[in-house]
Amino acid sequence: MRFLRRSLMGIFLLAVTLVLVIWAGNMVREAVVAKMNEEPRSYPQRERVFAANVVTLDPQTIVPELTVFGELRSQRTLDLRSATGGTVLEASDALVEGGTVKTGDLLLQIDPVEAQATLDRARADQQDAEAELRDAERALILAEDELTAARAQTTLREQALTRARDLQERGVGTAAAVETAELAVSSAQASVLTRRQSVASAAARIDQATTMLSRTRISVSEAERDVADTEVFAAFDGSLANVTISPGGRVTANELFAQLVDPTRLEVAFRVSTSQYARLLDGTGTLISAPVRVVLDVSGVNLSATGQITREGASVGTGQTGRLLFAALDAAPGFRPGDFVTVSIDEPALDNVALVPATAVAADETVLTVNAEDRLESAQVSLLRRQGDNVIVSVGDLGGATIVAERSPLLGAGIKVQPIYPGRPAEPDAEELVTLDPERRAKLMAFVTDSRMPDDVKARIIGQLEQDQVPSGTIARLESRMGS
Structure with missing residues (x-):
């Protein structure tokens, strides 16, 4: 009897255990099915608007400026040589490096014995x-x-x-x-x-x-x-360079002892590419007398002079490319032959063009225009010249259009932007307010309370969460940190 009672008790407990296991498994299955069947939570979505610097394409006539580097030369340079040999009896006080002489001044006298x-x-x-x-x-x-x-x-x-x-x-x-x-x-x-x-x-x-x-x-x-010939005179007004003789020295026939340079008749020699050279030709293929500006940066103080192109080199030269051009300068105080200068050349004027930042034009010569709805559209332009950080483009049918001045990978056709015009600050966006359900509000407040934020920051954010409507930006930041 006792064995039977214990056997029945064991069978009963086993049956109860099996029932409980089956009941727990069913609950787990129902929970999984319910979770899989329920719709995912969705939050109110807001289209992202990017702020973009814009400029207006105003058709105008622009004179392109070609910038190259060149070297100053003197149009009158004379090598002073002794026609006869002998001992130098007398030398002018001006026969020194940088000495200034006048036409007919006695520079050197050789012993005439x-x-x-x-x-x-x-x-x-x-x-x-x-x-x-x-x-x-x-x-x-x-x-x-x-x-x-x-x-x-x-x-x-x-x-x-x-x-x-x-x-x-x-x-x-x-x-x-x-x-x-x-x-x-x-x-x-x-x-x-x-x-x-x-x-x-x-x-x-x-x-x-x-x-x-x-x-x-x-x-x-x-x-x-x-x-x-035992007496050497100055042939014209100028300055002396490369002086290698002094009284008491001896010179040989045809020995170079100085160089006479006229610093008032300067010209600049500069080399341009073949394409740049082609833009400086007129309809008959003749080089135009384009005006030039020469600038020498001397410790922040710029020396400048003006002139115009006078001629071009007869040949390209071995191992060279492009064309060698020469421009005669007007009054150029402070300049000296041998100075390495920046040369700016005015090209023929271009009509119906606009000057825009180089960052506004893509590699395929397209720009992003802003339509009436502040959305971007792609438009084709023709890039004519580069002017430092800017470019000159043909306006065509885009006259008066607003384009993005600084393109980025985030901007493209169809994206909505907030235009920022030059000299006008961007207007801040009005942040959207969202009404939270109690469960979501409690979850966010619990995350803020358990976080490692400073107390003042916690108090400020909790104060926002306790309001009826909470800024969407605050909700997005908190949920991104929660990983939900």
């Missing part, structure tokens, strides 16, 4: 040549007189021969007398020939003396020029 000696020898040779010419002329006169006398002697001998022949024909003279007369005529004619040769020799001597005199005169002229 050697040049003067050469001149004296040349003049002595000239005197000898002149004396030789006079002697040759007198010898020619004497030779001509001797020739005249020989011809007269020949005439007398021919007359004597004629008389001897007449006497022989009349029977008075003899053949021996005729022969003697003929020999005398022949001897006289030979004498005439000799005198003619003497005259020719005297004439040749005059030619040689004349040539010698010409050579000596050339030598004298060269010697005089060498003497004059």
Whole structure:
């Protein structure tokens, strides 16, 4: 009996346990099904509006500015060289680096002893040549007189021969007398020939003396020029550079001892790309005389000058690209040859264009316009020039349109924005208020109470949660921290 009672009790407890397990499993199943079947909680959604800086496309005429770098040069630069060698006797006080000279100022005097000696020898040779010419002329006169006398002697001998022949024909003279007369005529004619040769020799001597005199005169002229070259004068007003000589030093012929530079006639040489060069040509393909501005930044104090393009380089140059241009400057005080400057060139004006920030135009040359509903739309423009941080675009049909000045990955077509115009502060958005149900309110207040926020912050947020309507931003921030 006792065994039976215990067996029945065990069976009863097992049955109760099985019933409880089945009942608990059913409750879990029903809870899971109910959770899966219930609709997810939804919170009121609000479209996000981005603040965006905008500008207005106002059609206007703009003169593009091309900015390059260049080097200043002087249009008049002269290398000062000594034409003759020797010791420097005297040098001008201005013959120093940076010295200023005037036209005709004596810069350098070389010891003229050697040049003067050469001149004296040349003049002595000239005197000898002149004396030789006079002697040759007198010898020619004497030779001509001797020739005249020989011809007269020949005439007398021919007359004597004629008389001897007449006497022989009349029977008075003899053949021996005729022969003697003929020999005398022949001897006289030979004498005439000799005198003619003497005259020719005297004439040749005059030619040689004349040539010698010409050579000596050339030598004298060269010697005089060498003497004059011992003094070096300034060819024009300017400043001296690269001075390498001083009194007492010795220079050789053609030695460079200084450089004379005219600092008032400056030009700037700069190189532009081929595309930039093409924009500076007129309709006939001729380079325009575009105005330029040259700026030299000197410790925050900018020196500036103006000018215009005058010419271009004849060739590109080995290993170079683009074109080398030259611009003559007007008055340029403070500038010096060799300065590295910034050159701004005014290109031909562009009509119906606008100047906008470079950040407003995408790589595909599109902009984001703001329509009447403050939503963004994509529009195509044509990028014409880049001007530093700005660009020049063609307005076309977008005249008066408002575009985004600073694009970002968050902005695109269809997004609503709050336009911020230049010089006008953005208006703060009116934050939406939400009415909370008791369960949601209690959950949020419990999270704030258990958080590690400072007490003053907790009090402020709890005060907001206790209101009938709570700002949606506060709710979103708290729930994002809760992970719900």
